[in-house]
Amino acid sequence: MVLDDPGLKHGAASPQARSDAPWQHDKNKDELEHIGKPIRKVDARSKVSGLTQYADDLTMPRMLHMKLLRSTMAHAELAHIDTSKAAEVPGVKGILTGKDMPMPFGILPVSQDEHALCPDHVRFVGDPIVAIAATEEEIAWDACRLVEVDYRELRTIGGVHEAAANEEPRLHDYGVRGNIHRLENLEFGDLADGFERADHIREDTFWFEGNTHLPLEQHASLAHFDKDGKLTIWSSTQTPHYLHRALARVLHPLPANRIRVIATPHGGGFGGKSDPFNHEICAAKMSMLTGRPVKVVLTREEVFWCHRGRHPVLMRSKIGVSKTGRITALDFHSFLDGGAYGSYGTASTFYTGALQTVTYAVENYHFRGARFFTNKAPCGPKRGHGTVQPRFALEVQLDKVACDLGIDPAKLRLDNLAPRESVTANYLRIGSMGLGACIEKVVEGSGWHERRGKKEVTKDGRIRGLGLACSSYLSGAGLPIYWNGMPHSGVQLQLDRSGLCTVFCGSTDIGQGSDSVLGWIVGEVLGINPLDIKVVTGDTDLTPVDLGSYSSRVTVMTGNAAMQAAERAREIVAKGVAKKIEVPASRLVFAEGRVFDAEDPETGMTFMEAVGIAEAQLGTIGTVGSYTPPKSAAKFRGGGVGPSPSYSYSATVVEVEVDPETGIYRVPKVWMAHDIGRALNPAIAMGQIEGSIYMGLGEAMMEEMAYRDRSHKGQRIFLHKIPSMLEYKSPSTLEMPDCVTYMIEDPDKNGPFGAKEVGQGPLLPIMPAVANAVFDAVDVRVDENPISCEKVFAAIQAKNEGKDARFGPALDATGIPDVDFGESLRIKTPWQGGDGTASNAPSRTKKAKK
Amino acid sequence: MSELNKVLATFQVNGEPHEVAFVPHKTLLEVLREEMALTGTKHGCELGECGTCTVQIGGMPVLSCLVLAVDAVGKDVRTVEGLAIGSDLAPLQDCMADLGGAQCGYCTPGVLMAADALLKDNTRPTRDEIKEALAGNLCRCTGYIKIFEAIELAAARMRGEDAEPSKESIYGS
Incomplete structure (x- = not known):
């Protein structure tokens, strides 16, 4: 057996030679071996x-x-389901309907509103009703076609305006009232005073169409209920722990300790595989019913139905600034089209208001958010979860403010930066903050000052424009999805006399490299080659709980847990070695696969020998590490969404070339700077940034989860317009521009080796930067995402006709639904002497009766 | 469906004969994965839209979801499992691994087969030629850049050059 991994080929001669890439750029100023x-x-x-x-x-x-x-109906009651003909098909081995799994589930404790199969009420085209298992996939399909379903049609609720205007029929019998799922109303500081002191106020409206993750791997699961009465499910999930909980709930009385969830290697998540899904629960139940292993693989069309993607959000933003552009007040409304179920929607709603304050110091801030139930595929978290839409609005609005005041948009942002090591108006604790450096990098790299506003014309008659935008994102949600006092991430380490180190962690590698993060960190602490380490993850039987791959939490949270476990292991081994070679443990160095005396490097031994010595003295070696994020400064209701151990920052400049006749534009180049704290692995971090730019451009230019409003059998239904990879346009290699990427390394005290998130943040500024660049080129505003060429064209036409040179939702009631948000929860800001609690307690909005 | 008579045929895949029985409407993708257990070839749409199932027939990249298995009988089929020689990765695979060209890795087999076919014809492809050759292979993770860089690096090494990726591609500018 030949192992040609460079790590093995190069041996352990020196730290340089031990690096596993065949090239060397000595970038580290310190002496880290692998990090x-x-x-x-x-x-x-x-x-x-x-x-x-x-x-x-x-x-x-x-x-x-x-x-x-x-x-096949968008909204209906199920009058009758007849599966008798399906049951007669040779090869059919099991049929399930809603009555077999009556317990509802959902990712959030406050939204347990889904059923594995709908018992009596379907809420969108694609809602599952019957599950059939057969010896062959085609037999199961054919049997499904023989099921007769009688629907009793209900009025369809098509979007936020319809949901706001129609309290009946309700999609769900919980929520605020009618079809309003959530209403939030949080006021920080004194808005009236903030606007009073403003020299310039502007109000804008924005629309962000939904879009979906489009992972290349279709969701798939294999469930096996074995003869010992234990259930195992292998599934393409980002959150095996939450799936475990949902299975235990629905499959009750099967105890959780008889359920094993194994997260298989993941063919693309981006948030789309973070919910427990119907098909996973049905496969498990079906295996229990039939006593045989059951596999389910979704078709591409079904992947579109599962969705849980970006919420369509309508936004209204009123901003007050001083003459010099300092923000004195921000009043922000968001209206989210949630689709048919709760999913992560409560968190999504809060996220549309949470992170505006961590990039820029907003002195007084009012956020109102409403989420509605509609008869469409359920929305949920997609890369940048809930913060993407408001970021688009804020960054375009700031561009307009800069234009109004005649200030350079880059300077406007630099003048408003939220200070590092500070607490925001909404009580988010900022640690390291490298946004200023990010802005400076992309401004310099793109030739911003020289090239912006110059309207250069390309050889083929297109006009060049540059647009700038910034963003921030969490390094993990500060609170778990269900309230508990346990760690967010746990790691166990096992060392044995072969020199093998095995890392066990419940985290789930979805391609971002989280398994490798464990290897790099443990390898660094123990001075061993990360490729020699065995990493076991995402298995609820074997690995301690980690909450999952969402909210960019893994590097910081599992990284810190791994570091703690590795440091404890080092301590044990050092104790054994110190005694053996009679050198104080504090003088021992773990590096290059050896443990040796810092003052006399020749005195020492291999790591393998060291583990053996420690094992002989102290017994079998195993350690644990765990991580819980710091306590939040926010104590008001709703303050649980937004806090994070640290925030990453990004700034981008996007270049566009717009055809002023047609509105067709292309993006030839992007400059992106990301404040990553520290890149644990620069090549892999670069891949995350480039992937974020790509996905952001897809969202900006073409991707949309649009619905066809049409009639079917006399009922108005909402059918997905484009449930195929051909029609749901996403960027190919040909659309990918040149990217100039800068990593700003400003180590954060809460991150392992100073690391912060990188997988989501750099996506956020792309869309507003594209919109701002289009304006720089052709002087029209597209206040909607995607910024499709048709919209650019419509705005150019409006301009040519002397109308408002803009495409976007109206500021009147036709654009913004009339929603009573009730009394706001008032919270004094830190600079008003606030302590993070609310100064009033408005009575909860009265709930409508069932 | 199951009542349909299966046909028996011998495929040449990665230089090895595989004798399998399958229903004649099955695609090459299905027969590779389900009858030969060659699951390295992936599926993303089964409609010829994503490029994930790319294999080579006679050295040409084809979408195995659009090829009927019966049409591939007797032809020289090559899948991702055929790239490595023994345990030695091909240079293209090595460079993809080193640069992080595979994130979730699901598009990777298809990308590798398309890129391998390109490098057979063109030992010095330009960035635009690489983009053109991979225009049918969607990747949602990487933004394609690390894939382009891996192909360029592999091409250089296959030409015998002692090539390294640029510092900017690893550490940023």
């Missing part, structure tokens, strides 16, 4: 060999194939 080096990911080899086994690559003897029959 900051472009080491291969621990699973890179199997991935490029085609040997990584994703969920659909698994098979078992006697395995059945399961299919779901889904609703």
Whole structure:
């Protein structure tokens, strides 16, 4: 067996030679051995060999194939379901309907509003009604077609305006009232005073259309209820722990300790596989019913139905600034089209108001958010969860403010930066803050001062424009999804006399490299080659709980837990070695696969020998580490969404070339600077930034989860317009521009080796930067995302006709729905002497009766 | 469906004969994955839209979800499992691994087969030629850049050059 991983080939001669890339750029100023080096990911080899086994690559003897029959109606009661003909099909082994799994579930404790199969009420085209398992996939399909469903049609609620205007029929019998799922109204500081002191006030409206994750891997699961009465499910999930909880809830009385969830290698998540899904629960139940392994693989169309993607959000933003552009007040409204279920929607709603304050110092801030239930595929978290839409609004609005005041948009932002080591108006604690450096980098790199506003014309008659925007994102949510006092991330470490170090952690590698992060950190602390470390993750039987791959939490949270476990292991080994070689433990160095005396490097031994010595003295070696984020400064209701151990920052300049005749534009180049704290692995971090730019451009230029409003059998239904990869346009290689990327390393005290998040933040500024660049080129505003060429064209036409040179929602009632948000929760800001609590307690909005 | 008579045929995949029985409407993708257990070839849409199932037939990249298996009988089929020689990764695979060209890795087999076909014809492809050759392979993770860089690096190494990626591609500008 030849192992050609460079890490092994290069041996352990020196820290330089030990790096696993065959090239060397000595960038580290300190003496870290693995951190900051472009080491291969621990699973890179199997991935490029085609040997990584994703969920659909698994098979078992006697395995059945399961299919779901889904609703063809957008909104209806189920009068009758007849599965008798399906049951007669040869090869059909099991049929489930809603009555088999009556317990509702949902990702958030406050929204347990889904059923594995709808018992009596379908809420969108695609809602599952029946599950059928058969010996062959095609038999299961054919049997589904024989199921007869009688629908009793209900009026369809098509969007935020309809949901606001129609309290009946309700999609759900919980929520605020009618079809309003959530209403939030938080006021920080004195808005009236803030606007009073403003020299300039402007109010704008924005629309951000929904879009979806489009992972290349279709969701898939394999469930096996074995003869010992234990259930195992292998699934393409980002959150095995939450799936475990949902299974235990729905499959009750099967106890949680008999359920094992294994997160398989993941073929793309981006937030889309963070909810527990119907098909996962049905596969588990079906295996219990039939006594055979059951696999389910969704079709591409079903992946579009599962959705949980970006919420369509209508926004209204009123901003007050001084003559010099300092923000004195911000009054922000968001209206979210949630689709048919709660999903993460409560968190999404708060996120549309949470992070405006961590980039710029907003002195007084009022946020009102409303989420509605509508008869569309449920929305949820997509990369940048809930903060993407308001970021678009704020960054375009700031561009307009700069234009109004004649101030350079880059300077306007630099003058408003939120201070590092500060607490914001809404009680978010900022640590390191490198946004200023990010702005300076992209301004310099793009030639911003020389090239902006010059309206250069390309050879083919297009006009060049530059647009700038900034953003911030969490390094993990400060609170868990369900309230508890336990750690957010746990790591166990096992060392054995072969020198093997095994890391066990419930985290889930979705391609971002979180398995490798564990290897790099443990390797650094113990001075061993990360590629020699065995990483076992995402298995609820074997690994301690980690909450999952969402909110960019893994590097910081599992990283800190891994560091603690590794430091404890080092301490144990050092104790053994110190006694053996009679050197104080504090003088021992762990590096280059050896443990040795710092003052006499020749005195020492290999790591393997050191582990053996410690094991002989102290017994079997295992350690644990755990991580819980710092306590939030916010004590008001709703303050749980937004706090994070640290915030990453990004700034971008996007260049566009717009055809002034047609509105067709292209993006030839992007400059992106990201404040990452510290890049644990620069090559991998670059990949995250480039991937974020790509996905942001897709959202900016083409991607939309649009619905066809049409009639079907006399009922108005909302059918997904484009449930295929061909029609749901996403950028190919040909659309990907040149990218100039800068990593700003400003280590954060809460991150392992100073690291902050990188996987989501750099997506956020792309969309507003594109909109701002289009304005720089052709002087029209597109206040909607995607900034499609048709919209640019419409705005150019409006300009040519002497109308408002803009495309976007109206500021009147036709644009903004009339919603009573009730009395605000008033919170004094830190600079008003506030302590993070509310000064009033408005009575909860009266709930409508069922 | 199951009542349909299966056909028996021998495929040449990665230089090895595979004798399998399958229903004649099955695609090459299905037969590779389900009858030969060659699951390295992935599926994303089964409609010829995503490029994930790219394999080579006679050295040409094709979408295996659009090829009927019966049409591939007797032809030289190559899948991602055929790239490495023994345990040695091909230079293209090595460079993809080193640069992080595979994030979730799901598009990777298809990308590798398309890129390998390109490098057979063109030992010195320009960035635009690489983009053109991979225009049918969607990737949602990488933004394609690390893939382009890996192909360029592999091409250089396959030409015998002692090539390294640029410092900017690893550490940023």
